[in-house]
Amino acid sequence: MRKLQIILLLSLTSICLQADGAGDHITQLKARCVEANSIQEEVEAMLDLAKYYREILYENTRADSVYDEVFGKLTTSIDYKLKFHAYKHFLDYIPIKYETPECRIACEQIIEVIDDNEREGIYFEAHLAVGKASLKLGDIDQALKHAIKASDWSQSQGNASQKIKSKFLLGEIKTVEGEIEEAFRYFMEARVLMEILTEEEISRYVYDHHGLLFQLYQSIKNYNSAQKHKVEQIKWAEAQNPVDSTVLMFHKLDLAGLFVVSKNPTSLDPLFDEITAYAKQTHNIKLKGYSLSLYRTWLIDSSQLIDLKNLMKEHYPEEIKSNWQNSILAHVYEGEGKMDSSEYYFRLDEASVLSTKNNFLKAHFYHRFGHHFLRRSKLDQAKVQFQNSAKYAKQTKGGEDLYIDAMQQLEMIALSKNDYKQAYKFAQVSDSILMEQFDIQHRNNISEMRVKSEEERERVIAERKVEEKKKKFQRQYFFIVILVLLGLLVLVVISSMSVPEWLIEMIAFFSILSVFEFVVLLMDAPIKAYTDGEPLKNFAIKMIIFSILFPLHHLIESSVTTYLKKNKLLASHKSFSFKRLLGTIWPWLKDKTEKGLKS
Known part of the structure; x- marks a missing residue:
């Protein structure tokens, strides 16, 4: 039932995309060109x-x-x-x-x-x-x-935004070249640079960052990680205001393609429903074409050839008329058991494919043609097709999987004919390539491990710096406490002696001030956390605190001075002796001080 709904929706999409919506929009755009008042417009x-x-x-x-x-x-x-x-x-x-x-x-x-x-x-x-x-x-x-x-x-x-863009491009190039570790390095360097940008700029670059990592993980067939980054991109696109629905749908099409490539079609149906409905609504032929192509691939790979026939013959007859659709018809007729018709369309498609310069397309065609003959038990004809597939796959980048499959099929055909020498030859070739691919995958895994290790190292270094900074602050707090207590101690000691009024006022001023400043210092972090760092709120709260502490400071200072005067503990300038003060503080100096005074 679900497949029938998708097929009907795709057919409606094809009809609606030929409606007047697209034509009306083109007319409006052309009218803008005619009505323009300047070359710029x-x-x-x-x-x-x-x-x-x-x-x-x-x-x-x-x-x-x-x-x-x-x-x-x-x-x-x-x-x-x-x-x-x-x-x-x-x-x-x-x-x-x-x-x-x-x-x-x-x-x-x-x-x-x-x-x-x-x-x-x-x-x-x-x-x-x-x-x-x-x-x-x-x-x-x-x-x-x-x-x-x-x-x-x-x-x-020294432009951070430009640095990020250039590193993204360099990383993308290295991804295409297969230098995974270098690509990761560029992407991680760009991610660090994002931290100095505004929140809005960071959001946009994080979106691009996920897209590039999606491509990278897909290139090394790490589909789980690729899916994670594509989902993050989709979440970002959905959170925008307004939402660019076309961009969102193409991201979802990428996700659907990932499910097809990774042989995980269980999540495809709802995605195809949404994508085809949007293509119908917006007359987006490009989106419709891509989704149709992906849906056909899913049906062929999952051997749902009857559904493929219903889709193509009943709802997309105009698509079948073009030569490049002969391969689709060949599979449809094979699914119906009409082998002669199937081979006929394969032969038509062969002529079309050979006229191109795309060796990968040729290798893929002969790969499918060879399996067609295998299913019919025509081993000699299958052998010819797989040899052709191997020839073209060997000449193109990215054709390793097709080449291995061709060698394995040729090995199987040779074994069925008891040609063990030839079978051994084909087995050696396929095994050597498989080992090479294993080594490449192994190196890719090592590269990822190195990158993760580097990220972990940077995280540990960052945590260590934070911890060292925290300890440094704690030492400074401890030093401040000692200074405050020392000031109060000096005030107490001086208050017990006959000293000039100016001296006690000065010591009292700084001692009490240091206490209040320490209180403000302790309250600074909670205040910023409460106000979220807003300057106006910080200013208002600190004004309130200082309006309380300032008169309190003055009151305490005056009270100390008044108490000392009342108890006649303050001396005049003439009777004050600095040496006598030292003798009071350090008794072992008392004898020397008194002798000095007598002399």
Whole structure:
């Protein structure tokens, strides 16, 4: 029942996305272009139109044509900021591996704007944009070059936000290169820098931080950690006001994809319900296309070929007409037991796949074609397909799993024909690659352990610093207590002797003042905790305290002086002798003092 609901919802989504909603929005955007009163307004409207084509309708060709028109209008413009904005807008929204002449032109033009005008205000953002775009296009060397330039600039300017952005990009590049430890180091350095930013800025960067860690953990197949960081990103997106629902849905689509890849489809149904309903409501063809593709993958991987047939033939007949859907039909007919029709569509798909330059796509196709013949017990034909799969998988990065599966299937076929020598050869190849993958995974695990160990070390160091600081403060408090008690002791001792009035007033003033200051010092932390550090509240409370302590200080000081006068304990300046005072305090000096006075 649940699968039927999803299939019906996807079909309704397909129909609704062809309704007038998308067309009306395009008409409004085009009207903005016509009604613009300046080149800036016209360019902004055209950029919004291009973004809508690219991000919502998934029509990259139309988006490129709009961008071409924008670039043409800016050819003779002297407004470097507008040029920079347009080219950066294009680079920000290019799809991954989307290599077109416009991409190269945009990168060159942005750098030209910097070099010709030496605009410091856009230097960092320009190199960052080109670095990100180069990474999307798979040009790692170019991405690293511009990321380093952006990082050097941020260091020279001492700008924390720029430092964080550049470290994020460097970490992302290292993730793609497979240097997990380096990537973690950049991400952790960025996380430390966040502490000096405002709360709002920290929130945004923490969101980006979770997204980058999601990519990193997914790249090393640590799906539990990847899921944790993606869930944190989703929580952040849901907490925004207003909520960007499109961004939120794509995050949930990422989570659904993670469940499919990790062979954990139990949580997929509610996600697909929500995503497809939103795609229907907003006419988002890109979201619809991605969710449909992911749903098909789930059905194929879980061998639900009848559900796949119902979905494609009854609700998406227009999708089947394109050549690249022949593989889907091949699986559908195989599920129905129509093997000849299944092989026919596999052959059609083979011609289409071989016309591309994508070796991974070719390896994946022959992998599925080989399993098709295995299920039909046609071992010779299956052997040919797995050999083709191994050939193309060996030539592409990321094809190791397909290559291993091909070798294992060839080993099984050789064993079934009692060709033990050939089977041993295939087994050696697959085992060596498995060991290599184990070593890579082992190194990745070690890298994670090192990172966690470093984090733990930093935590211990931080705790030690806090503890040392606490002990230092305790020693200072103890020293202050001794000083206060010593002042009171001196006051008591001096009060028992005949001393000048000015001396007793001075000692009484500082002794009593130190007591009250110590009281205020002890109350300072509770006051700040109560007021949450608000200066106005701190000022008001301390004013109240001082208004009580000040007259009390004056009263005590006056009382001490009055008492001493009343009891005739104060001496005149003429009768006061400092040596006699020392003799009173230290009796062993008394004899020497009296002799000195007589002489």
